[in-house]
Amino acid sequence: QAIALGADYIIQMDADFSHQPKYIPELIAAAANSDMVIGSRYIKGGSVDESWSFFRVALSWFANRVYTPTILRIPVHDATGGFRLWRRDTLVGMNLDRFRSSGYVFQVELTYVAHRLGFKIAEIPIHFPDRVRDISKMDLRIQIEAALRVWQVLARYRSLTPTARRTEAYSVSVGPSQ
Numbered sequence: 001q002a003i004a005l006g007a008d009y010i011i012q013m014d015a016d017f018s019h020q021p022k023y024i025p026e027l028i029a030a031a032a033n034s035d036m037v038i039g040s041r042y043i044k045g046g047s048v049d050e051s052w053s054f055f056r057v058a059l060s061w062f063a064n065r066v067y068t069p070t071i072l073r074i075p076v077h078d079a080t081g082g083f084r085l086w087r088r089d090t091l092v093g094m095n096l097d098r099f100r101s102s103g104y105v106f107q108v109e110l111t112y113v114a115h116r117l118g119f120k121i122a123e124i125p126i127h128f129p130d131r132v133r134d135i136s137k138m139d140l141r142i143q144i145e146a147a148l149r150v151w152q153v154l155a156r157y158r159s160l161t162p163t164a165r166r167t168e169a170y171s172v173s174v175g176p177s178q
Helices: 019-031 054-072 089-092 104-116 142-156
Strands: 009-012 034-039 082-086 121-125
Touching: 009 019, 009 089, 019 034, 019 082, 019 121, 034 104, 054 104, 054 142, 082 089, 089 104, 104 121, 104 142
Parallel strands: 034 121
Antiparallel strands: 009 082, 034 082
């Protein structure tokens, strides 16, 4: 809907405020020289909540710093993070209709496609606090599925190049048709 309404920037964040709005000005500032900006837990100055278990920290760090970048060769440190700023033209150029993933791999898929299409990706450091309400839905089944889906993302998009960017107007319906 933000695309159809003509927004220049689209900010994506968790609704439970695990992504703190105080970082939005930094995301916007970084967008001056980038097509997509990720609020990163894993670059210098970024962090996760001290209450995270060793296993949770290790799993997230490994997924973002070793597993995903090794397979997909993406130059980011937090591919699964959901705190992002997108330039409108970036999302239009990515053809959002092509995406099939959900959950954690959705973030990876978006990042990989943006990278393959040649969009400039930046990261800013954020602190990621533990959620105040609800509990994590990350269980063993989801972990295994996410690990396997990274390979599917590689297979599906490995032939994308910057010439595959969508350039025509992107039509999005914003309400009931008249």
